Amino acid sequence: SSELTQDPAVSVALGQTVRITCQGDSLRSYYASWYQQKPGQAPVLVIYGKNNRPSGIPDRFSGSSSGNTASLTITGAQAEDEADYYCNSRDSSGNHLRVFGGGTKLTVL
Amino acid sequence: EVQLVESGGGLVQPGRSLRLSCAASGFTFDDYAMHWVRQAPGKGLEWVSGISWNSGSIGYADSVKGRFTISRDNAKNSLYLQMNSLRAEDTALYYCAKELYSSSWYAFDIWGQGTMVTVSS
Numbered sequence: 235s236s237e238l239t240q241d242p243a244v245s246v247a248l249g250q251t252v253r254i255t256c257q258g259d260s261l262r263s264y265y266a267s268w269y270q271q272k273p274g275q276a277p278v279l280v281i282y283g284k285n286n287r288p289s290g291i292p293d294r295f296s297g298s299s300s301g302n303t304a305s306l307t308i309t310g311a312q313a314e315d316e317a318d319y320y321c322n323s324r325d326s327s328g329n330h331l332r333v334f335g336g337g338t339k340l341t342v343l
Numbered sequence: 344e345v346q347l348v349e350s351g352g353g354l355v356q357p358g359r360s361l362r363l364s365c366a367a368s369g370f371t372f373d374d375y376a377m378h379w380v381r382q383a384p385g386k387g388l389e390w391v392s393g394i395s396w397n398s399g400s401i402g403y404a405d406s407v408k409g410r411f412t413i414s415r416d417n418a419k420n421s422l423y424l425q426m427n428s429l430r431a432e433d434t435a436l437y438y439c440a441k442e443l444y445s446s447s448w449y450a451f452d453i454w455g456q457g458t459m460v461t462v463s464s
Contacts, residue, residue: 263447264448264449265448266448267448267449267451269388276438276455276457277380277388277451277454279451279452282443282448282452283447283448284448318387320387322388322390322449322450322451323448330376330395330401331404332390332393332402332449334380334387334388334390335387336387337388
């Protein structure tokens with residue numbers, strides 16, 4: 235099965251730009267989706283596909299991809315963006331297999 | 344309102360079984376693949392199992408293969424997870440999630456609030 239690798243923790247100053255990355259072989263074939271999870275809450279989809287945001291997700295969230303690396307960028311990070319972020323993709327070894335990255339804890343300073 | 348509501352969690356002894364349910368509302372259930380995702384206390388998200396709209400395609404994580412069985416009843420707008428031979432490491436909050444997909448991406452756009460499963464003697 236495939237794996238997705240994320241940095242465990244990233245920090246950003248309030249109002250600055252931060253990039254959270256996700257690496258894995260499956261990302262050469264499929265775009266990652268990205269989820270935000272705050273303590274005690276269910277995950278929320280923030281980016282999917284090439285760079286699509288669900289309704290209600292601020293436009294400071296964007297996604298990109300190159301080779302085996304997907305990135306989530308927050309431009310002008312806000313205090314409310316402090317959360318855990320997970321990437322997710324289809325596992326390249328099977329049609330109905332999926333895989334999550336280990337998650338990145340984002341701290342807004 | 345689009346909603347997923349899980350139920351069936353609880354405290355269970357190692358080796359025993361439990362069946363989780365997920366009730367869907369607010370969307371055409373049989374148009375979408377559905378999945379189970381779990382999160383152990385203080386840990387990250389782990390994909391558990393997924394099922395296509397017509398149950399024709401099913402997948403399991405290696406950690407649960409042979410012990411868990413996913414199913415759905417489109418007439419009842421419901422998703423299920425039969426968990427057998429439970430282990431302490433299966434202790435987690437279990438979420439059901441609705442999947443969107445295209446040819447090059449897959450995403451879980453709707454999540455339930457989860458049901459807690461604790462495996463302990």
